[in-house]
Amino acid sequence: MILAGNAQKMNDEQLMIKYQDGDHQAFEVLYLRHESKVYAYLRKRLPDQDQVEEVFQNTFLKVHKSRHHFNPKFLFIQWLYTVARSELLDFCKKKKVVHIEYIDQGEAKEEIDSDLDLDNYKNLSDKEKELLSLKFISDNDYEEISNALNISQSNARKIFSRAIKKIKGTLSGEGND
């Protein structure tokens, strides 16, 4: 893809003005600048690859349809985030898909580090315990975890998310039965 040099130097909001005026190259630059953020964001939250691709396409088509609603006084990246998030939530609601909510891994790690004995959490399954120890004790990433446990990366993320929720529930007293 050959892009105009001038467009590359512009900030997102200037590019949006050009895009609103019908310049497709401005859209291309914006797209190439931010597609990886949108794609990765959705990949972390949806378990299925096809669903990720569908919501990803819907997000950029929504950006295209709503381009004239964008006010260049505000940050484009925030607007793009809002569109991506609302497309994700709409999709999940419509298709009855459970998406994975954001979990601050730093916070989760802190909580686990303070009490690393996973046997204390009786509500965790063996798979969840194994995944947590691979994540926090062996410090593996999702690719390594998925290979070790022979599951997909999105499934690993889902199990991780579920396990953290259980731990949080236990620590806050909700899970004590």
Place this chain on the structure above:
Amino acid sequence: MTKKNKFKDDYNDFISSKEVAPRNISHSIIDRVKADLNPSKQLVFIKLLSLQLFTGLITMFFCPQFKMSLTNNHELFHYFHHNFGEHICMMICGAIFLGSGAIVASYILDLEELRVIKNSKGLYTLAISGLSLVVFLIFGAKLYLDLTLLWVLGASLAATVMLAFNYFLRRRFLQLA
């Protein structure tokens, strides 16, 4: 974690995420946007001509020249004729004929289609006023060079101004909505 913090963390996760989307999806999105931003010029002209034909026909019901008036009330025409003279009356006549079509087109056509008309710098409206004169000749109108030129001038000018003004209004409205 409060709802506000959760939202903030979710946004921070969005901007720090990075994973390139599959190339085929990227190409499909970019191509679709490109096609959408560059509508066919011929198609836009045909659409504008059709809308003009429809609204032009309606304005004929108020014109005494072709005996199409439903009310046979020509007070507006006589008012222009007596107060501004023959030449200005011809310009107003052209302005009403093509200007009304331009207003209708401004709210029916897409913004991208309107941009194509705007970028033609009056060529489309000039062509439609020329075609309209041919239709008038067919229906037995007597054309005089000076009056015809004034009619074309009034028609083209009014249509160009109305299209530009309503295009601006529509974009402002979308941004405020």
